[in-house]
Amino acid sequence: MPEEAAQSPRRRAGRPRSVVLDRELIARAALKLVSTHGYSTLTMSAVAKSLGVSPSALYNHVDSKQELMQWIQEIVMDGVDSSVFATHALDEALFRWAQSYRDVFAEHSPLIPMIAVLPVSGSPRTLEMYEAVAGGFVRAGWKPESIVPAIVALESFIFGSALDATAPLDIFNPGQYAGKLPQFEGALDAQRATGKNNSETAFLTGLAAIIGGLLVAGTNN
Amino acid sequence: MPEEAAQSPRRRAGRPRSVVLDRELIARAALKLVSTHGYSTLTMSAVAKSLGVSPSALYNHVDSKQELMQWIQEIVMDGVDSSVFATHALDEALFRWAQSYRDVFAEHSPLIPMIAVLPVSGSPRTLEMYEAVAGGFVRAGWKPESIVPAIVALESFIFGSALDATAPLDIFNPGQYAGKLPQFEGALDAQRATGKNNSETAFLTGLAAIIGGLLVAGTNN
DNA sequence: ACCTGAACACCGTTCAAGT
DNA sequence: ACCTGAACACCGTTCAAGT
Numbered sequence: 001m002p003e004e005a006a007q008s009p010r011r012r013a014g015r016p017r018s019v020v021l022d023r024e025l026i027a028r029a030a031l032k033l034v035s036t037h038g039y040s041t042l043t044m045s046a047v048a049k050s051l052g053v054s055p056s057a058l059y060n061h062v063d064s065k066q067e068l069m070q071w072i073q074e075i076v077m078d079g080v081d082s083s084v085f086a087t088h089a090l091d092e093a094l095f096r097w098a099q100s101y102r103d104v105f106a107e108h109s110p111l112i113p114m115i116a117v118l119p120v121s122g123s124p125r126t127l128e129m130y131e132a133v134a135g136g137f138v139r140a141g142w143k144p145e146s147i148v149p150a151i152v153a154l155e156s157f158i159f160g161s162a163l164d165a166t167a168p169l170d171i172f173n174p175g176q177y178a179g180k181l182p183q184f185e186g187a188l189d190a191q192r193a194t195g196k197n198n199s200e201t202a203f204l205t206g207l208a209a210i211i212g213g214l215l216v217a218g219t220n221n
Numbered sequence: 222m223p224e225e226a227a228q229s230p231r232r233r234a235g236r237p238r239s240v241v242l243d244r245e246l247i248a249r250a251a252l253k254l255v256s257t258h259g260y261s262t263l264t265m266s267a268v269a270k271s272l273g274v275s276p277s278a279l280y281n282h283v284d285s286k287q288e289l290m291q292w293i294q295e296i297v298m299d300g301v302d303s304s305v306f307a308t309h310a311l312d313e314a315l316f317r318w319a320q321s322y323r324d325v326f327a328e329h330s331p332l333i334p335m336i337a338v339l340p341v342s343g344s345p346r347t348l349e350m351y352e353a354v355a356g357g358f359v360r361a362g363w364k365p366e367s368i369v370p371a372i373v374a375l376e377s378f379i380f381g382s383a384l385d386a387t388a389p390l391d392i393f394n395p396g397q398y399a400g401k402l403p404q405f406e407g408a409l410d411a412q413r414a415t416g417k418n419n420s421e422t423a424f425l426t427g428l429a430a431i432i433g434g435l436l437v438a439g440t441n442n
Numbered sequence: 443a444c445c446t447g448a449a450c451a452c453c454g455t456t457c458a459a460g461t
Numbered sequence: 462a463c464c465t466g467a468a469c470a471c472c473g474t475t476c477a478a479g480t
Binding site for chain 3: 043044045055056059064065
C-alpha cells in the first residue's frame with residue numbers, strides 16, 4: 001500500500017524515493033476518521049493504522065495529539081462562511097456567518113474547549129475570519145473598542161450553541177421529578193407543542209436577540 | 222487515618238463498625254482535589270489516595286468517573302443564584318443569575334461539555350434552577366412556548382462565556398501575522414486601550430444584548 | 443458489605459535500532 | 462530523514478480473594 005502513494009505522482013529527479021507521510025496526509029486521515037466514526041475513535045493508533053504506518057511514525061511529523069487536533073480545526077474552519085461581510089449588511093452578514101459557524105462546530109464539538117483557550121496566532125484561517133468580521137463592524141460605523149467584545153460575545157454564544165446542538169432531544173425530560181416542577185414543565189409542554197426543534201429555535205431566537213441587542217448598543221453611545 | 226473518620230461521630234448501637242466511604246465523602250474529596258490542583262489532577266487514583274483508600278474501592282460506591290463528575294456538578298450547581306427570580310424584575314434577575322452561573326462554571330469549565338449533553342433528570346438542583354427561572358418568565362407574562370428556547374439560548378451564552386473566561390489574556394495576539402490584519406488589529410488596539418478585561422466586557426455587553434433582545438421578542442408577538 | 447492487590451485493555455509518547 | 466518495535470508512564474475499570 002505504501003507503494004501506491006509513492007508512485008502516483010511523477011517524481012522529480014533527485015527527490016527521496018518514498019515520502020509517505022506529511023502534515024496534509026495525516027490531517028486528512030484524522031478528519032476522515034472523525035467524520036466517519038466520531039471523536040471517540042480519534043487515537044494516534046487509529047490514525048496510524050488508517051495510514052498503514054506505526055503510531056510512533058506519526059511523531060516524526062506532529063508534536064502531539066493536541067497539535068493534530070489543531071490541524072483538524074484549521075481544515076474545519078474553512079467551512080465557516082466569512083465572505084458574507086463583503087456582500088451583506090452587518091446584521092444579515094452576522095446572522096449568516098454565525099449560522100455556518102455553529103453548524104460546522106456542532107459536528108466538531110470536541111474541538112470547542114480547545115479552541116476557546118488556544119492563541120489564535122496558531123490558526124491563520126481563524127485570523128482571516130476575524131479580519132473579515134472586524135471589517136464588517138468597521139464599515140458599519142462601530143466604535144473601535146466595542147468590536148472585539150462584540151465578536152467574543154457572539155463566539156461565546158456560537159460555541160455554547162454548538163455544544164447544545166449535540167444534546168439529545170429529550171434532555172429536558174424531568175424523569176422521576178415529573179409533576180413537581182409546574183412552571184418549567186408547563187413551559188416545556190408549550191415548547192413541545194410547537195413541534196419545532198428546541199435547540200434550533202433557541203439558537204435562532206438567541207442569535208436574533210444578541211445581534212439586535214449588540215447593534216443597538218454598538219453604534220450609538 | 223481511617224480510624225479517625227470512623228470514631229469521630231458517636232455511633233448508634235447496631236450500626237456497622239467502620240463505614241469509611243460514601244457518596245458525600247467521595248464527592249467532597251474530588252471537589253477539594255479539583256479546587257486546589259485543577260481538573261487535570263482529577264483521577265480515580267488521586268481521589269482514592271486523598272481518602273486513604275485503594276482506587277478499586279471507589280467502585281463500590283460510584284459507577285464511573287463520569288458519575289463522579291456529575292456529583293461534582295451537583296455540588297457546584299449550588300453556587301448558582303436562582304433566588305433572585307423571587308425578588309427581582311425579570312431582566313435584573315436574569316442578569317444576576319447569569320453572572321453567578323458563569324462565574325461558577327468558569328472555575329469548573331471541564332464540566333461544561335458533559336453538562337451540555339446530559340439529561341437534566343440526573344440533576345435535581347438543575348431542575349430546581351430551571352423551575353425558578355421559568356417562574357420568572359411566567360410571572361413576567363411570557364408566551365409559554367418562548368420560555369424554554371430563551372433559557373437554552375441564555376445557557377448557551379453562559380457556557381460559551383464560561384469557556385472563554387478561562388482563555389489566556391493574550392489569546393488574540395496575532396503573533397507572526399502582526400501587521401497583516403488592519404481591521405482586526407485596529408479593533409484589538411482600541412479594546413486594549415480601554416484597559417478593561419476583554420472576556421469580562423464581552424460577557425457583560427453580550428449578556429445585556431441577549432437579555433434585552435429576548436425581552437423585546439418574548440412578550441409582544 | 444466493602445476493601446485490597448493484581449490484572450486488563452487501553453491511552454499518548456519516547457527512543458534505540460534499523461534503512 | 463523517516464520508519465519499526467519495544468518500552469514507559471500513565472489511564473479507568475474489573476475481579477478474585479480476603480474480612
